[in-house]
Amino acid sequence: xxxxxxxxxxxxxxxxxxxxxxxxxxxxxxxxxxxxxxxxxxxxxxxxxxxxxxxxxxxxxxxxxxxxxxxxxxxxxxxxxxxxxxxxxxxxxxxxxxxxxxxxxxxxxxxxxxxxxxxxxxxxxxxxxxxxxxxxxxxxxxxxxxxxxxxxxxxxxxxxxxxxxxxxxxxxxxxxxxxxxxxxxxxxxxxxxxxxxxxxxxxxxxxxxxxxxxxxxxxxxxxxxxxxxxxxxxxxxxxxxxxxxxxxxxxxxxxxxxxxxxxxxxxxxxxxxxxxxxxxxxxxxxxxxxxxxxxxxxxxxxxxxxxxxxxxxxxxxxxxxxxxxxxxxxxxxxxxxxxxxxxxxxxxxxxxxxxxxxxxxxxxxxxxxxxxxxxxxxxxxxxxxxxxxxxxxxxxxxxxxx
Ligand SMILES: Cc1cc2nc3c(=O)[nH]c(=O)nc-3n(C[C@H](O)[C@H](O)[C@H](O)COP(=O)(O)OP(=O)(O)OC[C@H]3O[C@@H](n4cnc5c(N)ncnc54)[C@H](O)[C@@H]3O)c2cc1C
Numbered sequence: 001x002x003x004x005x006x007x008x009x010x011x012x013x014x015x016x017x018x019x020x021x022x023x024x025x026x027x028x029x030x031x032x033x034x035x036x037x038x039x040x041x042x043x044x045x046x047x048x049x050x051x052x053x054x055x056x057x058x059x060x061x062x063x064x065x066x067x068x069x070x071x072x073x074x075x076x077x078x079x080x081x082x083x084x085x086x087x088x089x090x091x092x093x094x095x096x097x098x099x100x101x102x103x104x105x106x107x108x109x110x111x112x113x114x115x116x117x118x119x120x121x122x123x124x125x126x127x128x129x130x131x132x133x134x135x136x137x138x139x140x141x142x143x144x145x146x147x148x149x150x151x152x153x154x155x156x157x158x159x160x161x162x163x164x165x166x167x168x169x170x171x172x173x174x175x176x177x178x179x180x181x182x183x184x185x186x187x188x189x190x191x192x193x194x195x196x197x198x199x200x201x202x203x204x205x206x207x208x209x210x211x212x213x214x215x216x217x218x219x220x221x222x223x224x225x226x227x228x229x230x231x232x233x234x235x236x237x238x239x240x241x242x243x244x245x246x247x248x249x250x251x252x253x254x255x256x257x258x259x260x261x262x263x264x265x266x267x268x269x270x271x272x273x274x275x276x277x278x279x280x281x282x283x284x285x286x287x288x289x290x291x292x293x294x295x296x297x298x299x300x301x302x303x304x305x306x307x308x309x310x311x312x313x314x315x316x317x318x319x320x321x322x323x324x325x326x327x328x329x330x331x332x333x334x335x336x337x338x339x340x341x342x343x344x345x346x347x348x349x350x351x352x353x354x355x356x357x358x359x360x361x362x363x364x365x366x367x368x369x370x371x372x373x374x375x376x377x378x379x380x381x382x383x384x385x386x387x388x389x390x391x392x393x394x395x396x397x398x399x400x401x402x
Pocket of ligand 1: 004005006007008009010029030031032038039040041042043071072073074102103104105119120121146230233270271272273287288289290291293316317318319320
């Protein structure tokens with residue numbers, strides 16, 4: 001068995017393969033020089049200088065796994081379905097019977113020849129932290145999750161922080177402009193200048209050149225405008241590739257052979273690089289969240305060993321920004337309406353998305369109990385009373401009808 005990608009999903013796949021009874025050879029190939037580590041702390045505790053090591057504990061001897069660190073997969077040749085194939089890599093050709101693709105995603109960058117920081121690896125986090133010094137002018141492009149967390153850390157370290165966002169509100173892509181707008185005052189409160197509706201043309205030495213003319217001067221530019229799986233090593237492999245590797249609900253890779261739904265039983269893809277079929281939502285989901293990287297590999301590894309379990313949980317995500325714990329569960333892509341639960345200009349509040357009397361998703365700000373209870377209601381799909389959901393004094397579980 002070969003696992004390509006040494007992030008959390010890759011490590012969890014290794015553990016799950018052994019846990020599900022795989023006794024044969026097992027190799028993990030990862031482009032980074034470090035053993036698997038957690039990324040969420042990079043934009044939080046690591047930038048804040050509270051920790052420098054986020055390695056995920058693993059007993060590699062017990063796992064009997066060969067670690068090929070600092071090595072990159074460069075190509076994939078598949079034999080007949082079910083017969084494995086060969087991963088071409090910088091460490092040579094690696095034949096396999098079963099393959100886990102867990103190569104995650106890479107940050108999108110902006111045009112221009114000026115220095116731009118992105119934040120995906122521990123080395124990038126350490127490098128950026130060294131630049132977040134008192135008085136430094138830091139311009140962050142993108143008021144998404146990463147942008148908000150970097151702004152939080154930079155402001156705390158005494159930097160003069162400006163966040164530039166093309167949309168009209170922070171977190172617009174993730175939450176929609178109406179809900180995202182409720183987070184805008186948090187920037188000013190932290191002394192961060194938020195400039196929305198501003199498009200960047202390119203990064204130049206000394207700052208940003210704006211699309212409408214004009215520039216913003218900066219000592220450092222941080223770009224947090226999203227990520228995209230790098231699937232170039234899978235070109236020509238015969239796998240169906242869209243924004244991610246397209247899989248069925250058990251993470252088996254689909255083939256691009258014109259036969260709808262035909263899969264490779266010996267190739268799975270999981271984590272940030274996989275677009276998996278969700279029966280719950282009736283469409284593929286590509287979820288770039290830690291929770292999926294942690295839990296989904298169990299199902300993917302079982303599938304590779306012949307199992308048929310399906311992964312169909314509602315997505316979950318958290319962010320720590322401007323002194324708040326922000327959590328989200330569910331999926332509101334097709335929701336009909338928004339219900340406010342508490343005053344969104346206050347300190348603690350939630351927002352729910354509903355369709356008829358079904359709770360589709362919830363966003364909670366320092367209301368962890370709402371999150372936990374709503375997660376269960378969303379998973380069960382039980383109808384709720386919208387008026388009770390709108391009342392922050394009524395526990396979410398008591399809003400369930402019947
Ligand atoms: C700064 C930061 C903060 C985050 N904060 C949160 C948070 O608060 N909450 C949350 O839910 N999620 C958060 N996330 C997202 C979460 O960390 C990811 O969803 C998770 O790391 C995905 O794990 P993965 O194993 O699929 O991919 P990755 O962690 O990206 O790991 C993929 C690995 O594969 C390697 N690789 C890529 N291509 C190749 C190749 N061709 N050959 C060999 N190796 C290759 C990469 O170098 C990488 O080491 C954050 C992410 C970042 C970057």
